[in-house]
Amino acid sequence: MTPSERAGREIWYKATAGNDRFHTYVFQQRMGVLIDWWRVLRGDKRDERFKIWGLVNNPGCCTPGSEGCPARSYEETFGFDWCHGDDELLRHVGRQGYRDPACDFADAPMPSGHPHAADGLREDSCHLAFGTSTGAMGLRKFPNPRFDADAWRKVNGGKLGTWEGFARRMADQRELSDYQARKLADASVEPPYLIGMACGACHIAFDPANPPADPANPEWNNLVGAIGNQYARMSEIMVSGMSEDSLQWQVFSHTRPGVVDTSAVPTDQVNNPGTMNALINVLQRPRFENELVDRWRPVASCPAGADPRSCWCESGKPGKCWNKSTERETVFHILKGGEDSVGDLLAVQRVYINIGSCSEQCWLNHLTDLYQVDPEQRNFGQTPFDIGQCRRDCPNFRAIEDRAHDVINFLLSKKAYSTPLWKAKGLASLDDWIVDLDRRHGDGTVDRGRVLFAENCARCHSSQQGAVETRDFHRESDVAGVRTDWLGNDQATPASEVGTFGCRALHSNHMKGHVWEEFASETYRAREPDSNLSDQTGGGRGYYRNVSLVDLWAHAPFMHNNAIGPELCGKPSNPDDEFYRSPYVDADGKKLADPPDCFAYDPSVEGRYKLFLASVEQLLNPQQRIPKTTLIDQPIRRAIGPKLWDGEREKLVGIEIEVPAGTPAGLYGSFRHKELLRDMVLSVLDNERLQERMVDRVGPSAANNMANEVSALTKVVLKSPDQVIGIARDRLPLLSELYSTCTSTIENAGHRFGEDLSPGDKQALTAFLSTL
Incomplete structure (x- = not known):
């Protein structure tokens, strides 16, 4: 290195x-x-x-x-x-x-030609x-x-x-x-x-090609740093001190292993969990030219009298200045929907902020306070994180910023190269694995699978140019050990076309006026809304990028939420330590009485391959999938005021509401309770303003009816506040239409590409996918 x-x-x-x-x-x-x-x-x-x-x-x-x-x-x-x-x-x-x-x-030395390459300009490394x-x-x-x-x-x-x-x-x-x-x-x-x-908490994982004999006792050579830990339960960790009948536990702990809702803290009130990105062969990842990017760039000086909001120099560091401007750049599209599109260095920077760095100096005041329901008060909603202010006021920000290029160089290094299955199996070459597959499934199976991949998959899952029929998906680039094809084009595809669980495509934190505004390009925000989605899009929302299939064999289950494929669980020795709850439901959305068993964590080569085969089977046979909707598994009890004490045993006397078990957990993560409360207040105080808000939301033809429904709801709640949950349940369709940011419920839906292939062709395609 x-x-x-x-x-x-x-x-x-x-x-x-x-x-x-x-x-x-x-x-x-x-x-x-x-x-x-x-x-x-x-x-x-x-x-x-x-x-x-x-x-x-x-x-x-x-x-x-x-x-x-x-x-x-x-x-x-x-x-x-x-x-x-x-x-x-x-x-x-x-x-x-x-x-x-x-x-x-x-x-390490600064990059040659960098405006801040002079000695003594970097922030003190202690702040790392x-x-x-x-x-x-x-x-x-x-x-x-x-x-x-x-x-x-x-x-x-x-x-x-x-x-x-x-x-x-x-x-x-x-x-x-x-x-x-x-x-x-x-x-x-x-x-x-x-x-x-650190970043490694989510990304350091077992080497698929050299897993430990005992996962509890790995050696250093069993670990790799960037592929993403598909077993980590980060959501449960973040609420580990909460009671299991609390709202926080039931809503935030429902994500699958290897999946986390990174907007849970900077909440956009969209339930949108996503996998920890597998950073593999990043050297070959597509970049996008001529994106319109408004951001700060390093310069050696600022013009005399420059406005510090557009050009700023760090005190005591002559020659270390930053200029803010809008220019055309070549950038990666990094997050699930193509967000973080203003350069890889700033993408690294944003992750550190999102996991709590500089929170008091420059982050918390931009976040939504879920308990603040007065729209005139601070933190009712989001405001944009200010990169210039954070650079000025937080030395930790500067310590990372001055070394972010080193992080990118690590992610581009051999330490983040592919670990193909044939190497993991100890074979001498890819050809040996193809011979083995053909011996199992019939001569020419893998070659037939390559043709099927070119015809059915390569338009999204190939980064090469030219006719897909002639592409060599295994060809190595001039850089030893890195294939030419990243096996994904990172282009944005409308979420309605993919058809998978749609909430992640509705993530709104990178929109104008929202917390991560400065981390998305103007090109991103100019994308057309997906008019085929029932949920509101626009401002860049409504898309999924076409991800890489490199080392697909090692990263099942599939999709952005790990929902297509068997469910994973740890099966610890004490059942009380098991967090798994079955998400399988029947046609009515009720918990399935006899669901399939979960697959125990098994990072061995054969364990990963078995999981891969089971997941591809579900991927290519969507009609065989049992629907998945994570439900609250025990009642959530919440006390609402006034809080009165009996003076002896500190027993709570007042109103307690209960959210029943069996309710979809995502419903609460995607529910805009503040908008509902605001409309209920307006229904009493300013019905004309309520009508205007309904016109904006549902159009003039339905506005009057919806305003009347909200008024009726308000009257019933005021009459029987202790029955608010039952009242809300009876009006769930109305509330979902008006106040849910995402109405998707089936977590393993969509991506039906290839379902019409014959059983033999599906077997051939599966065999070829195992060679990628």
């Missing part, structure tokens, strides 16, 4: 850019969501960590008390694994003065904030200087090596007001560690 690639890898694996404060304090205080890091990372469950959470254990960490481990007991490590660098870190728990390992980061490993790859810990050992012992039964008391419920009886609260929310008790997250 080059010095830049090595530097980029270290940042990818370790840098949190200060987001430990977000994951320890800000998330729970601002979002009202608790993370129970002890539950996720406790050292005594290291051997079960992969099965429960899908996390990859750090090979360089050890269990306290085990042979050769520097720590003798969990009392020394506060219940966590012991990891490299902890000899220094543990000395600073409860003390100031910790020197972060990032301070000794070895910077590495900390040490928690025991799980990509999750990093930092010593909490505010930790009080005596207070910790008092909460945890006199022990330092457990968090049991800190994680407990404040009351055991459901009727008590503190039943929903946990000690985790008690700001008077500080944990020993602050936990941060």
Whole structure:
């Protein structure tokens, strides 16, 4: 690896850019969501960590008390694994003065000709904030200087090596007001560690071609850094401190392994989970010319008297300036719908912000507060994140920005090249695998599959130019080990044409006026709406990009939500640690009584191949798919005011509403409750304004009827507020039409291409797909 690639890898694996404060304090205080890091990372469950959470254990960490481990007991490590660098870190728990390992980061030379290449212009590397490993790859810990050992012992039964008391419920009886609260929310008790997250937390995974014999005990050569962890349960991790009958747990924990809704915190109120991108053969990924991009660009100086909102120079760093302008550029289309289309460097930057870096300095004030229902107040809705302001005010932003090119160089390096199945099987060449496939399925099977792929798939899943019939989908490029064809063209396809679960295509955070406005090109936002979708599009929404099929054999199940194919589950030794809930439903949307079993996590070569074959079968035979809709699996109880106490047992007296089990979880993630409340208020105070809003939403012909329906709903609710859920259920079609951002319900629908092929042709196409 080059010095830049090595530097980029270290940042990818370790840098949190200060987001430990977000994951320890800000998330729970601002979002009202608790993370129970002890539950996720406790050292005594290291051997079960992969099965429960899908996390990859750090090979360089050890269990306290085990042979050769520097720590003798969990009392020394506060219940966590012991990891490299902890000899220094543990000395600073409860003390100031910790020197972060990032301070000794070895910077690579800046790119030749870069305007900021002069010595001394980069931000201090300390602000990369590495900390040490928690025991799980990509999750990093930092010593909490505010930790009080005596207070910790008092909460945890006199022990330092457990968090049991800190994680407990404040009351055991459901009727008590503190039943929903946990000690985790008690700001008077500080944990020993602050936990941060690097990019690697979602992307470091087992090498498909060299998986570990025991997934709980991998070696370094079993890991690769960029392909995406298809087993990780990041959504469950983020709500791990919440009760399972809470709204947050039931709504946010329903995503599949390897899938996360990255707009759950910067919420656009669209339930749109997506897979962690598999970054493979990025060197060959298509780029798009002449995109209209308005962004900041590095320059050596600004004109005298320049407006700092369009040209700004960093104080104390002569020659380090930035100019904002609109120009034509060649860029990647990075996210599922082609968002993050203003350059790969800024795409790296946005990910760090999205996982909590600089949250207090420049992110939180742009986010929607779900509890703020007054449209005149701050945080009622989103406002655009300001890159210039964040660069000025947050040193963590500058630390990443000054080294983002190193991260990109790592993602373009050999460490992110393909791992084809024939190599994973230990064969000498692709030809040997083709011979084996033809022996199993008949002579010429793979060649027939190539023809079928060219005829049915290549218009979306090939990056080469020219007639598809003559393309060699396996030809290597001039760069050794990288094939010419990226096996996807990254072009935008209308979501209605693909037909898959549509919510991700409705993601709205990159629209004008929304939080990620500065991370999407004007070309992206100028795309025509998909008029064939029933849900509202426009502003760039309504599309999916045609993704790569490189190493398809290793990345089943399929689609942007991992929904086409068998369901995955960890099957840990304790059933109470299993998060899987069957999403299979009948024709009426009710939970299927006897659903198919889930596939246990199996990262072995044969395990991946078995999952691939089962997933391709469902892909090519959509009529055989059992519908999937994730349902709330237990009632959600929420207390609404006024809150009155009985003065003795702190029993809650007032109104409690219940969301029944069996309700689609996505319904709540995509429901615009603020708009409903606003219209209900207008129905009482300003019916004329309500009529205007309905014209904008449903057109003049239906506006009056819809306004009358909202008025009728308001009257019923005011009369019987304790029946609001039942009232809403009776009017679900109306509420969905007016206030749902996405009405898709079947998660494994669509992508019916190839369904009319004969059984023999489907077998041939499957065989060919296994060679990609």
